Amino acid sequence: METITIENVLNSKPLVESGTFQGTGSPALIQPGQSVTVSFAAAKGEALSFATMYGWSNDLFFAPASPGIAVYGSDGTPIEGDVSGQIKLWDNGTRINQTPGASVNHPGTPDNQAIKEVNGVDAQGNTYAPASKLVSAVLKYNGNSTFTLTLTNTSGGTTNPTPLSPGVWSVSYIVGGNLLMPNPLYTAGQPTANGLTNIAEMGDNSKLWAYVQSITGIFTPLSPVLVVVYNGIDNPIYKIGEADRGQGLKYLAQRGVPDTLANYLKGLKGVKAVYNLAASGTRVLLPVINGAAGSKVSQDIKVVKGDRLAIATMYGFSNDWFFATAGNGVDATVMGDLSATIQLYNDGTAIDQFPGAGVTQFNLAGTPLTENLPISVVPNPNAFTTLPPIPNIIKVSLQ
Incomplete structure (x- = not known):
């Protein structure tokens, strides 16, 4: 026998895909009027998350609310068009916010707060246009479960013009109807982690990207x-x-x-x-x-x-x-x-x-x-x- x-x-690994994006200049910022694209695949229930710095701030970043931008409707139909409304502005909680603009002193005064959404006004009373007015996000379905997201810096001409930093993006696996990593890049109400501070304070995506790469795979x-x-x-x-x-x-x-x-x-x-x-x-x-x-x-x-x-x-x-x-x-x-x-x-x-x-x-x-x-x-x-x-x-x- x-x-x-x-x-x-x-x-x-909990993430099925991930990557980076950046502008074309040196440094590789995404200036007002410029766009970048992210191409990815996703199944129903999976979502695209990303993070990029509000460049003319101390430690603010743009990201969709977790788990990310939904790319299918409840009936499984691919979503196309403007999804800018899903982008939010967040405070990383590691620096005291100065008035946003080119004269912001980096890195600034340390702080020790949890990540929090900035909805019009930050903790120091500085005001901001809605995130959807500063960053445009447009989804295109390419067929066979693949999408392209185009991010455009639309902050020019607003009260909050700013460059955007190089960023990181990810898509989590869904297993049994639940995402393996519903908060891949940050968790609202929790301290920042895994290199997000480097993006939020300095626009440096290398540390967060190294972390995300380590949890992306099969x-x-x-x-x-x-x-x-x-x-x-x-x-x-x-x-x-x-x-x-x-x-x-x-x-x-x-x-x-x-x-x-x-x-x-x-x-x-x-x-x-x-x-x-x-x-x-x-x-x-x-x-x-x-x-x-x-x-x-x-x-x-x-x-x-x-x-x-x-x-x-x-x-x-x-x-x-x-x-x-x-x-x-x-x-x-x-x-x-x-x-x-x-x-x-x-x-x-x-x-x-x-x-x-x-x-x-x-x-x-x-x-x-x-x-x-x-x-x-x-x-x-x-x-x-x-x-x-x-x-x-x-x-x-x-x-």
């Missing part, structure tokens, strides 16, 4: 795992270069449901055993989250010489990607770590989007859009992102 164990060992659950023991036949789950056979792999690859394929394989000549392994409680195998171990499943199997073994499980935050044993499986009697034999494949049955930020991804409350391509290896880097090595995502061992 042997035991196969499959684990989600991914050291997950998050994905794995679906219940299909494990097959067979003899005398080729890998019965799939064959690279062929189209999905219509036996149920599509449901595993798109929805994380292996039941249809498992039932088909149980009646296939040469298949000796089929197991459908789901994690207790959630069913899916969650990754490592904030240091807490990821999920794993195990199954005792009985094999003899000549038997082969193959597995398949969905890359949960994709349209139709699945991990599977490469080629004709592995010798089911060879013990040890089998992770190096696992490959990531595209089932070719659904149009791909940014993993974890696609509005048609089934596990993000979407409906996959059909395509008809042969099964292929997912390249790395791919058109959307760079994935960790596969053994750093899924571990398969036989003992």
